[in-house]
Amino acid sequence: MDCLRAETYVLDLLHQLPPDLRYHGRHHTLDVVAAAQALAAAEGITDPEQLTLLRTAAHYHDAGFLSTYRGHEAAGCALARTVLPGFGYSAAQIELICRLIMATEMPQAPGPEPLARILCDADLDYLGRPDYWPISQTLRTELASHGQPYDAAAWLRLQQEFLTTHRYWTRTAATQREPQKQARLAEVRAELAQLTAP
Structure with missing residues (x-):
């Protein structure tokens, strides 16, 4: 397995992502x-x-955005199956990578596989970090450019629902990120209450 070449290959490809992918860049x-x-x-x-x-799965998990916005996880798997044999990955290794990528599809469903749980938590790590607000705004901008505009109140309601229903899958993320995620949720609720107050 030549993972460095496999990673370099996809990182070079990702320079070709559409500029409107403000979040998924x-x-x-x-x-x-x-x-x-x-x-x-x-x-x-x-x-x-x-x-x-x-x-490798982390590097390829959003590479499907190169060809499609909806169903990008499956498209990323198709890319992995096409190129990774050339970097010395076995069929079994590629299938595991694809299982990890597909686990990140919303709603996340990593099952008991530890690596899938890790990748799912890594994919949404920002929910429990101080940079949650600027990152969430890049997602709002990206969705608007793909035909899903949200006004301020609708966006806050969507964030409230997502933060409420989201769960971390690893003990580490639950310990390190969940308290800050709850703090972000409290901030969202406070902003929403202020915005919708009579």
């Missing part, structure tokens, strides 16, 4: 890679092959 992929590595270390994942496959 190359920067998001790099953020998810970093979060996945940190979570894997904290969760005690030490097997080199497992760590490599997680890294």
Whole structure:
């Protein structure tokens, strides 16, 4: 497995993502890679092959946006199945990578697979971070450019629902991110109350 070449290949491709992907840009992929590595270390994942496959899945998890907006996870898997054999990945390794990618589809469903749980938590790591607000605004802008505009109140209601129903899958994310996520939820509720007050 030549993971560095596989990663470089897809990161180069991600420069071609449409500029209206203000949230799902190359920067998001790099953020998810970093979060996945940190979570894997904290969760005690030490097997080199497992760590490599997680890294590869993180690099490819949103590559499907190169060809489609809806169903991008399946498109990312199709890309992985096409290019990863050329970098020395076996069929079984590629299928695991695709399972990890598909686990990030909304609503997330990682099942019991530890690597899938890590990737799902890494994908939404920002929900429990101080940069939640600016990142959520890039998502709002992106959705508007794809025919889903939200006014301020509708956006806050959507955020309230998402933050309320979202769960972290790993012990580490639940410990490190859940308290801050609850703080963001309280901020959303306060803003919504102020905005909709008579």
